[in-house]
Amino acid sequence: MAKEEVGEKLSRIRHSMSHVMAEAVLEMFPSAQIAIGPSIENGFYYDFDLPRQLVADDLEEISERMRAIIAENKPFVRTAVSREEARKVFASQTYKLELLDAIPEDEEVSLYSVGGFTDLCRGPHVESSKELKGDAFKLMSIAGAYWRGKETNPMLTRIYGTAWANAKDLRLYLQHLEDVEKRDHRKIGKDLDLFSLHEEAGPGLVYWHPMGARIRQAIENFWREEHYANGYEMVYTPHIGKSWLWETSGHLGFYKEGMYPPMEMDKSDYYVKPMNCPFHIMIYNNSKHSYRDLPFRWAELGTVYRYEKAGAMHGLMRVRGFTQDDAHLFVTPDQMQDEILEVLRFSLHMLHSFGFKDINAYLSTMPEKAVGDPLRWADATEALRKAIVAEGLSYEIDEGGGAFYGPKIDLKVKDAIGREWQLSTVQFDFNEPERFNMTFVDRDGVEKRPYMIHRALLGSLERFFGVLIEHYAGAFPPWLSPEQIKVIPVGENFYDYAKGLEKRLRSEGFRASVDLGDDRMNAKIRNAQQLKIPYMVIVGEREAEGDLISVRYRNGKQENGLAYSDFVSLVKAKIASKEQL
Structure with missing residues (x-):
């Protein structure tokens, strides 16, 4: 069965x-408003608008009643009715009457009935329970849930459920939800x-917090280095x-x-910025530009505020x-195709790196x-499409889904458990260059409008961080781990050596610390594992005397008797590769 057919079946x-x-629910609460x-x-x-608040135990009773209704093999019956007939059916149902009044006059009114329940509904439904x-x-x-989503309307009781074609699919979905819960970025x-x-x-x-800030700094450092390397x-x-x-x-x-x-302030209204783009335009308009100056590729980790x-x-x-x-990229028309292709390539490189x-x-x-x-819309859309094809990406077209000021590409990634997240965006803008009267002097000496391209690779650092946490379930690859190495002495006799080793590791550029607490060694290892630290370096007599490293990896693997220099090379290679442990 095709994917679309499966989706339609599940929707029904x-x-x-x-x-x-x-x-x-109406069996339990006959006076309820639906x-x-x-x-x-x-x-x-x-x-529902119910006579009392529901509690969790009510869900089981509702579920039992639903199973009984399903077992009776009741047909779903569609009936087309006049508005007057519909008003009689729902005479006591305030919300249904409001929905009925909202149906356009030239649209058919249809009801669906199953057993003793009738609803105002377009369908479609299954043939029978x-x-x-x-x-x-x-x-x-x-x-x-507020009626019709408006805070001035009554608050209703919403019951959420999930349904699948068979018990196995339900079980797999519930297991997926358990995995999602374990990965919840708020908990981690x-x-x-x-x-x-x-x-x-x-x-x-x-x-x-300090540990989160370490990860953010690693992200930002890499981001800046890659942007400079790519001409920004x-x-x-x-x-x-x-x-x-x-x-x-x-x-x-x-x-x-x-x-x-x-x-x-100063008899003027000031707003905190929800976007960075007008400020970049102000920089552009600060001086005149020739076609020889373009393209400009200007990047900023700019903090914005939006009233959600x-x-x-x-x-x-x-x-x-x-x-x-x-x-934001400011380009001439003949630079557009190459710049779009390069932006898309850069976006993919960054996403792959994470x-x-x-x-x-x-x-x-x-x-x-x-x-x-x-015509500019058509050119820009075709440039975006060609870039997608050139990079070998699978893609879907969202007809009419562009912003009023230009077409765009959205890149969505799937995380470790198959969820899709929208991250990168490449957006044309035909609006702001006009509004701000942006120009450049072309080869023929005539002032013309540049093309403006908005571009975000990660989206926002906050949301991207949340996605990373859930993708890795907090067990980040070593290059992103807030603490990469934990030095654990087996006893107090080795504290001084452990502190010296910590200092040496830090001088190599590693995020390392030593655990000098009162816990036993096994408890210290367990604590480090709970913090998902990639490398736990165990320090005892043999290590201190031979300048050796015994390392326990986060994944459970253990190696003993490594030379210090070999361990340093091993960790640096893993960090440079940006691969998971």
Whole structure:
């Protein structure tokens, strides 16, 4: 069965299961108000207005009622009705009547019934509940959800569930969720003391602890080195700008709700920046440019601030303050193809260096509402497509999915357990060069507009760090490990030698420390393993007398009697390769 057919089958199963759940809930609470119950990725949900709050134990009773309904082999019956008939059916259901009123006049009104439950629904559904499996679903959680997602509307009770074609697929999915939970960057971040978030001091703002800061520094150092090697220059720009800047860029017109409120100073409004691009344009416009000067490739680790809604924030993955690994390229039209190909190559190189090998591309094309000459759109889109093909990437086209100001490529990586994360973006912009009147003098002496390319390789350092934590489950490859070597003396007699060894290892550039605590040696090894340190160097009489290294690796392997110089070479080679231990 084709992938699309499997997806359609599962969607029907899940949508149908949401109706079965609604019937079960109405059996328990006949006076309940029902809202919506769609299928979603990996499951389904239904929203209810209930006479009391649900508790976890209620999910088991609802599940038992659902199994009984499934076992009765009830058909799903579709009926087309008039609006008047529908209003009679849902006379006591406030939310359904509101949904009914929202259906366009020229659209058919359809109902689906299963057993004693009828819903206002377009479908599709399975033919009968016999296609559902009582051992292939699980109700997962209870949450609150505002009606139609608006905070001014009533808070409803949302029940989430998952449903699959058979019990085996359900079991595999639940095992996957267990793995996801073990990899949760918030838990690992706390266990390894990497970062914290403080609601009382400002929600969505990240505090990098010393161990997390070590990883960030390793990322930033590598990032800068690679950018210089690939022809980029670094820029630094302010954190705030006058309202004129954001009016000109269009952010105040298109993005104001996502910006922090202005600060009034010197009789002017200032905004903290949600983007870096207008500042880079200001640098460009500071002087005149010839075609001989271009391309400019300017990169910045620029911290920006965006006002995310409280319910949207999630650990490091969605925050209000973050640092973009941002760059903007200003190029002539005839440089466009080569620059796009090089940007894509560079993006892939960076992602591969961090251990991501399974990468897919998504090409977003011109939407209905767009700015810029359609011919420039076509040229830019084709340049992006050719670059994808040249790099041998599999890709999908998102028709009309581009921003109003240009087409783009998104690169999505799969992590160690198969989840897809969107990281790199290559985005054309036909809007801001016009708004800021950017020009260059071409070969014919005529002033022309440069092409502007927005580019982020990692996205934001915060979100990228969260993805890395979950990809490696906290066991980072040695080049990223906040602590690479832990020196563990077998007893107090070897403390001085251990401290000297720590100093020597640090002088080699390693992130090393010595454990001089009161725990026994085995406890110290266990502590180092829990911190996921790649190398544990055990120091005893033999090692001290022969200047040898006995090393226990994080993966359980152990080697004894290595010469110090050999150990140093071994670790340096592993760090240079950026490979996992």
